[in-house]
Structure formats: C-alpha cells, structure tokens
Amino acid sequence: MPILIVTQSLLLPLVFSAIILYFSSSKRRTQAFLVLFSWASIYFWTKGALNLIPGEALDWIWVLIAVNAIFILSAPQQLLPLLCSLLFGVFLFIFSWPILSYQNELTVWFELVFFETVVAIVFYKIKSKPYGLPAIHFATSALALAIVSILSGSLLIGQLALSLVALTGIFSFYEIIQTPTKHSLYKSTQLMLLSLYFSLVIIGRLYVEIPMGSTVLLVLAPLSSLLSNINKNYLIQIAFSSLAILWALL
Amino acid sequence: MKVLSSNTIVRIISLCPIVILNPVAYAELATNGEYKIDPTHTTIQFSTTHLGISELTGRFNKFSGNLSLNRSGNSSITVDIVTASIDTNNAARDKHLRSPDFFNVKQYPTMKFVSNKISFNNKGEPNKINGILSLHGKKRSIEWTITKIGAGKDPWGGYRAGYNANTTIKRSDFGMKFMPGGVGDKINLKLNIELLKK
Numbered sequence: 511m512p513i514l515i516v517t518q519s520l521l522l523p524l525v526f527s528a529i530i531l532y533f534s535s536s537k538r539r540t541q542a543f544l545v546l547f548s549w550a551s552i553y554f555w556t557k558g559a560l561n562l563i564p565g566e567a568l569d570w571i572w573v574l575i576a577v578n579a580i581f582i583l584s585a586p587q588q589l590l591p592l593l594c595s596l597l598f599g600v601f602l603f604i605f606s607w608p609i610l611s612y613q614n615e616l617t618v619w620f621e622l623v624f625f626e627t628v629v630a631i632v633f634y635k636i637k638s639k640p641y642g643l644p645a646i647h648f649a650t651s652a653l654a655l656a657i658v659s660i661l662s663g664s665l666l667i668g669q670l671a672l673s674l675v676a677l678t679g680i681f682s683f684y685e686i687i688q689t690p691t692k693h694s695l696y697k698s699t700q701l702m703l704l705s706l707y708f709s710l711v712i713i714g715r716l717y718v719e720i721p722m723g724s725t726v727l728l729v730l731a732p733l734s735s736l737l738s739n740i741n742k743n744y745l746i747q748i749a750f751s752s753l754a755i756l757w758a759l760l
Numbered sequence: 761m762k763v764l765s766s767n768t769i770v771r772i773i774s775l776c777p778i779v780i781l782n783p784v785a786y787a788e789l790a791t792n793g794e795y796k797i798d799p800t801h802t803t804i805q806f807s808t809t810h811l812g813i814s815e816l817t818g819r820f821n822k823f824s825g826n827l828s829l830n831r832s833g834n835s836s837i838t839v840d841i842v843t844a845s846i847d848t849n850n851a852a853r854d855k856h857l858r859s860p861d862f863f864n865v866k867q868y869p870t871m872k873f874v875s876n877k878i879s880f881n882n883k884g885e886p887n888k889i890n891g892i893l894s895l896h897g898k899k900r901s902i903e904w905t906i907t908k909i910g911a912g913k914d915p916w917g918g919y920r921a922g923y924n925a926n927t928t929i930k931r932s933d934f935g936m937k938f939m940p941g942g943v944g945d946k947i948n949l950k951l952n953i954e955l956l957k958k
Contacts, residue, residue: 514941558937565897565935566867568860608867663855666938717866718859 518556519669523548523676531680531694538696542582545677545702546575552673556666567605567713568666574601574709575702582698591633594701598633599626602712609716621715621722628729629708633701635736642697643704643732645681647747651731652678652707654751655714658728661758664718671710678703704732720758727754789884790829790911790921795955797825797839798920803952804841808931809944818848818857827955829886829921835878837889839951841871861938862931864896871895873902889925896934902927904951919957926950 526548530541550572557568564570574597581593602622603610610618636642652674660668681695695703711728714720720728731750735743799822807817822845827837844865846857858865875891889904909922927949931937 558940566860566864612869663852664859664861665856666859666861713860717864 515669518552519672520676522555523552523673524679526552527677527680530677531684538698539583541696541699542579542702545699546579548677549575549673549706552677553670556669556673567608567717568670570601570604571706571709571713574598574705578702578705582702587698588637590698590701591637594705595626595630595633598629598705598708601709602626605709605713606716618716621725624726625708625712625729628733629704632704632708632733632736635733636697636700636704639736642695642700643735644685644744645678645695646685647735647744648695648700648703648707648732649675649678649682650744650747650751651728654731654754655707655711655728657755658720658724658758659710659714659718661755662714662718662720662724664714667710667714667718671707674703674707674710707732721760723757724754727751727757788912790908790955791919791957792830792832793919794958795827795829795921796958797823797827798954798956799823801922801954803950804839805950805952807948807950808946811942812944816848818846821845821847825953831880831884835875835886837873837875837878837891839873843869843871862936862943868896886923893929893934896936898934900929900933902929909952920954921957922952922954924950924952 526544530544530548533540533544553568553572564573577597578594581590581597585593602625606618606622632643652671656668656671656675659665659671678695684694708729711720711725715722715725727750731747731754734750735747738746802823804820804823805817806819807815810816820841820843822842823840825837825839827835829835843863844858846854846863846865848854848857857863860867872894873891874894875889877888877890878886879888879890881887885908886906889906891902891904892899893902904925904927907924907926909924911921912919914920929947929949930945931943931947932940932945
C-alpha cells in the first residue's frame with residue numbers, strides 16, 4: 511500500500527516531469543500536451559477509475575485542463591490569461607453546483623467570487639512577469655496543499671497535490687542548479703498547472719472542509735510570490751504555505 | 761409512614777422487566793399494515809476488511825424508513841441513510857470516509873434503498889427483499905436476506921416488529937474505488953430493524 515502511494519504520487523509524476531523537460535524544452539504546445547497526458551494518467555491511476563464522463567467535482571478537473579490545453583494549442587498567447595480565467599470561473603460553478611443545489615448560501619457565493627478574483631489576478635500577473643511563477647514556488651504551494659488536505663481528511667486530494675509537486679519536481683531542481691535562474695515551464699503550462707492547483711484547493715474547501723484560513727493562505731500563496739519583491743518572494747511564499755499548514759493543524 | 765425495606769425494593773426492581781416485557785408476544789406473525797423504523801432501536805452496521813488482515817465495523821447513526829406490509833398485495837420498504845452520520849469510532853477515519861475519497865457526503869448526502877419485491881416463506885414471514893440501493897450517485901440491485909426476530913404489542917400500547925437483514929455489496933460497483941489494497945471491496949451490511957406500526 512505505501513509503495514503504491516509513493517509510486518502513484520511521486521515516482522510516476524517525477525518520470526513524467528523528466529519526460530516533459532526533455533521533450534519540450536523549446537516547444538510550448540508539446541509541453542502543454544504532455545502535462546495534460548501526465549495529469550490524466552496520474553489522476554486515473556490514483557482515483558482507480560476511468561470516469562471519462564464526470565460525476566464528481568474531481569472528475570471535472572481533467573476536463574478543465576483538457577479545455578485549457580485546447581486553448582493553449584489554438585488561442586493567441588496574449589489572450590490565454592483571460593480565457594483561462596473565464597474558463598476557471600465556469601468550472602468553479604461546475605465544481606460547486608452539487609453543493610449549491612441544496613446549500614445555496616451567500617457565504618458559499620462569497621467564497622466563489624473571492625476565489626475567482628484571486629485566480630484572475632494570478633493569471634494576469636503571470637502574463638506580466640518576465641518568467642511567470644517559478645516552478646519551485648508552485649511546488650511549495652502544492653506541497654502545502656497536500657499536507658493540508660491529508661490533515662483535513664482527504665488522502666486522495668493530498669495524493670493528487672503531491673503528484674503536482676513531483677510533476678514540477680525536475681523543473682524545480684533545474685531552476686535551483688541554473689545560474690542565473692532560468693525558468694523552463696512556459697507561462698501557458700504554468701496557467702494549466704495553476705488551474706489544477708486552484709481546482710484542488712477549491713474542491714478541498716468545498717468537499718473536505720479545509721479550514722477557511724488555510725484555504726485563503728493556499729490561494730494567496732502563489733499571488734504573494736508574484737506580487738512581492740523578487741529577492742524575498744520565496745520566503746513570503748514559504749511563510750504563506752507554512753501558515754496554511756499550521757492553521758490546518760490547529 | 762411505613763418505609764420499605766431494602767429487600768422489598770430489590771424485589772420490586774427485579775420484577776420490573778417481567779412486568780414491562782410480559783405483554784410482548786415474540787413469536788406472533790407481524791400484522792399487515794404501515795410501519796416506520798424506530799431509530800432508537802435500530803442499527804445499521806457495515807463491516808469490511810482492513811489491509812486484508814482484519815475486519816472493521818462501522819455504523820450509520822441517522823436514518824429513517826417505512827415498511828408497508830401486505831402479504832396479499834404489494835409490500836414495500838424504503839430506507840434513507842444520512843451518509844455524513846457514518847461512525848467507525850475514530851473521528852479522523854470518519855472524516856476520511858466522508859471525503860471524496862469514499863462517500864463524498866457533500867455531493868451525496870444520502871443513500872437510499874427502495875424495495876421492488878418482498879418474498880415470504882411458508883409461515884408468512886419475509887425472508888428476502890430485492891430492491892435498488894442508491895449510493896454515491898450509482899444505483900444497483902441488491903438482495904437482503906431477512907431473519908424475523910419478533911413481533912407484538914409493546915408496553916405502551918404500540919405494535920412492533922423486528923427483523924435482521926444482511927447483504928454484501930462491492931463498493932467498486934458504486935464507484936468507490938480508492939485505496940483498493942487498504943479497504944476491502946466487499947462490504948457486509950447488517951440492519952437490525954425495529955419497526956413501529958403507525
């Protein structure tokens with residue numbers, strides 16, 4: 511059992527990470543396609559079911575990134591943040607519909623509007639930054655999400671978040687050993703990975719009841735990295751991620 | 761005023777169960793009519809294997825249901841179970857079972873059984889119930905084996921009937937496929953039902 515979890519959540523995504531880095535160093539569209547393929551493989555193996563017709567919120571994630579990939583393959587690059595934000599807004603509604611259908615409360619709507627606003631700002635900031643969000647920053651947030659999810663009661667979301675860490679693992683390592691730092695994840699791929707990350711955070715909040723404080727910190731962690739001073743932003747990122755875990759522990 | 765001796769008090773207390781239980785005729789055939797589940801005297805349990813080496817038992821604490829017993833016509837039973845009321849005597853495990861990893865109680869707050877056939881033995885007691893179990897967004901046909909426990913008037917003027925029901929389902933049939941090695945696929949369901957005539 512532990513071997514299966516490690517293989518599903520770490521080894522397989524790490525192998526995919528290496529393949530993506532090797533085959534897509536100068537091909538934006540190939541990278542997007544490989545991330546889509548990798549995620550779908552990891553997701554179906556981890557969940558243990560090939561739900562091509564989505565039934566649960568988690569099943570809709572692979573549809574979200576499939577549409578994301580189609581945008582990356584076909585839409586003009588400058589329009590991607592806007593398209594991905596709008597797409598995420600639609601899926602935010604789809605993710606929350608089973609709950610909204612019987613618990614149509616103002617607080618739920620408020621949370622959804624907050625999530626969508628932050629996601630739109632993050633996607634816009636990715637576009638405006640020279641290299642977007644470094645892979646190591648993304649991996650740190652995803653690791654915090656994995657720990658918070660497991661603490662809150664979902665091993666499945668924790669495993670999927672952990673697989674995001676491993677999926678960007680080789681890229682993070684590549685960034686660390688490069689001098690000066692070079693980013694090898696295309697901005698379009700970053701949008702895809704962030705869509706995955708934010709989807710898991712929101713599904714965790716809605717279906718596993720991740721504490722509100724942890725959720726806000728997890729959503730703001732990538733934004734803090736994009737907004738803050740370039741020399742200190744990783745420390746701020748770590749602070750947000752650590753606080754999210756601490757909040758879940760309390 | 762005369763004070764009762766302690767021996768007298770003990771005798772009175774020891775006679776109480778006899779006085780209370782005496783009106784119930786356990787062996788009689790449950791009469792036809794409309795019944796509802798008495799939640800305080802009913803348990804809905806399940807058991808499955810953990811890592812294939814031991815058996816773990818849990819229960820659901822919130823449920824409701826009705827039985828329409830009519831031996832000469834159509835009999836039916838419905839049971840609604842609140843999935844969030846799962847209780848395995850471990851808060852962390854219960855949280856995990858409520859999550860999208862298993863029951864996904866936020867999306868599927870209830871599970872429901874609706875019978876489509878109740879079979880009776882030659883004594884007129886129900887012995888098999890067939891019907892549809894709706895769980896985790898899936899509907900599957902299942903069959904319960906029924907054992908009658910008793911029926912009769914209770915000390916408060918009501919009429920009660922009790923049955924045990926057993927069946928085995930596969931969680932994978934209901935789309936719950938996570939952690940196949942850790943949690944057994946076969947789930948034994950056991951209902952100890954007490955029904956109160958309306």
